[in-house]
Amino acid sequence: MFDFLDGYDLLGAFWVTVKLTLYSAAGSLIWGTILAGMRVSPVPVMRVFSTAYVNVVRNTPLTIVLLFTSLGLNQTMGVKLFGGSSDDVNFQLAVLGLTLYTATFVCESLRAGINTVPVGQAEAARALGLSFTQVLTLVVLPQAFRAVVAPLANVLIALTKNSTIAAAISVAEASALMKTMMENETDSITLVFAVFAFGFIVLTLPVGLLLGWVSKRVAVKR
Amino acid sequence: MKFRRTAALAAAATITLSLTATACGSGSDSDKIRIGIKFDQPGVGLKTPDGKYTGFDVDVARYVAKELGYDEKDIEFKQAPSAERENMISRGDVKFVVASYSINDERKKKVSFAGPYLLAHxxxxxxxxxxxxxxxxxxxxxxxxxxxxxxxxxxxxxxxxxxxxxxxxxxxxxxxxxxxxxxxxxxxxxxxxxxxxxxxxxxxxxxxxAGLKLSDENYGIGIKKGDTELQAKINKALEKMVADGSWEKAVKANFGPANYKNEPAPKVTEKS
Incomplete structure (x- = not known):
């Protein structure tokens, strides 16, 4: 029944999806945290930049963001990032695009987390003479992160599935292989589709369960 | 109680109506025809922003439909993306598909072809x-x-x-x-x-x-598997299209400006 899978590197394709997701997740966590910090900072210019960035990028379709990194940055402006073969460059461009996009959602989740920390704590820390950076990194963010593990799990799951759009800029991940198989295996299209849907469930379901459990463990008891 | 009776009546009416509708289904086929084409390939099958259809496949589809006895205004074009073509034909969504559809054995397991009408490389x-x-x-x-x-x-x-x-x-x-x-x-x-x-x-x-002939692609018209009657009719229409010069004209109109050297019209080979 599953002999149509012969000759395709299914695991290899899903491995690219996993790598794409992990690199983009790490990148967007960092960039998203910086954006959230800027959004609550006392410097108006930073607040304006961060607000504008988040609202522009999160409202732009991801396909356009990725095509911009490939057609705009790479082909027109000649940006090569870390270089390597063109497959490597495409992969890096996809990570860049996914990071730029997903960071906005990380930022907004984190900002909601910051709002769960009582204002009195920040005021108390300020009164003790801590600087803004110290208040943010020592008092507010550690509690904010604990509050947003579950929403961040949501973002991570969305990112896993969004990574399929990288097929549009020549990254050979799972959905690119699916397109190839749909072209060749016309008599088992539904099965091909089911196999790939199942593959994504295998990737995302454990992530959701694990992080759901973590979010309960680390929640701040107030 | 009264409401119930009305409801029952309404239900009965719906059933009768739908029955007559299905009975009529085969009859209404004769004045409307649905054809699957590509919507996104300029020169081959393209839906323009103002809702018109252009391209070589569209010209072939129109000619064949005319030969089958349909008026041009009775043609309803449906989008047939590559992965969907077999399903659209076997479900009966469309009468036939003219959508840069290469004839091959894998596809012949699910559908039949008429033609070919174009030899592409x-x-x-x-x-x-x-x-x-x-x-x-x-x-x-x-x-x-x-x-x-x-x-x-x-x-x-x-x-x-x-x-x-x-x-x-x-x-x-x-x-x-x-x-x-x-x-x-x-x-x-x-x-x-x-x-x-x-x-x-x-x-x-x-x-x-570049003019390299890397492969041979025989474009056929996809029809329901085993429908030899339709196959013969379409083949006749295609032969007529080549004979009266409309085929040549359609090729020139759609591909001409690109210095495209077309192959002569292929012989119809898909016969039952």
Whole structure:
């Protein structure tokens, strides 16, 4: 029944999806945290930049963001990032695009987390003479992160599935292989589709369960 | 209680109505015809923003429909994306499909074909000042572009040029952008599709076909499996289209500006 899978590197394709997701997740966590910090900072210019960035990028379709990194940055402006073969460059461009996009959602989740920390704590820390950076990194963010593990799990799951759009800029991940198989295996299209849907469930379901459990463990008891 | 009776009546009425509707179904077929085409391939099958349909496949579809006895205004075009074609035919969504549909054995397991009506070849579209590709061997050092997962892309990887740097994008338009700003050297797929793109107004003079005949693609008209009566009718229509010169005219009109050297009209081979 599953002999149509012969000759395709299914695991290899899903491995690219996993790598794409992990690199983009790490990148967007960092960039998203910086954006959230800027959004609550006392410097108006930073607040304006961060607000504008988040609202522009999160409202732009991801396909356009990725095509911009490939057609705009790479082909027109000649940006090569870390270089390597063109497959490597495409992969890096996809990570860049996914990071730029997903960071906005990380930022907004984190900002909601910051709002769960009582204002009195920040005021108390300020009164003790801590600087803004110290208040943010020592008092507010550690509690904010604990509050947003579950929403961040949501973002991570969305990112896993969004990574399929990288097929549009020549990254050979799972959905690119699916397109190839749909072209060749016309008599088992539904099965091909089911196999790939199942593959994504295998990737995302454990992530959701694990992080759901973590979010309960680390929640701040107030 | 009264409400119930009305409801029962209404239900009965609906059943009768739907029964008559199904009975009528076969009858209404004779004045409307649904045809599957591509909506996104200029020169082959394209839905323009103002709702018109243009392209060679569309011209063939219109001619065949006319020969089958349908008025042009009774044709309803449906989008037939590559992966959906077999399903649309076997479900009966469309009477036939004219959508750059290559005849092959894998597909013949699910549908029947009439035709072929066009012999296409996999070819390359290059910038008009680029003469460096003369042979399939030249491709190994080139950057090629095609659509993710397409047969043309797989042919390059598996047969013609395994060492070529092949980029797979979501659509041919992205490849054209890359070709224009020299990020890739050639766009590869069937020559009629390439000619259709090169013949677009905004691309005039920028691109040309390399003229390599990398594969043979016989485009057929997909019909329900085993419908030999329709197959014979369509074949007759296609033969007439070639004989009265409309075929030649349609080729010239759709692919002409791109310096496309068409093959002579293929002989109809798909007979029962």
């Amino acid at each position: 996999q070819d390359l579209l290059v910038r008009s000042d680029d003469n460096s590709i003369k042979d399939a061997k030249d491709l190994n050092s080139k950057k090629l572009c095609s659509v993710t997962g397409s047969t043309s892309a797989q042919n390059v990887k598996n047969d013609f040029a395994p060492k070529a740097d092949l980029q797979e994008f979501g659509g041919y338009s992205e490849c054209l952008t890359g070709l224009e700003n020299k990020a890739v050297d050639a766009l590869t797929t069937d020559d009629d599709i390439l000619a259709g793109y090169a013949a677009q107004k905004e691309h005039h003079g920028k691109f040309k076909l």
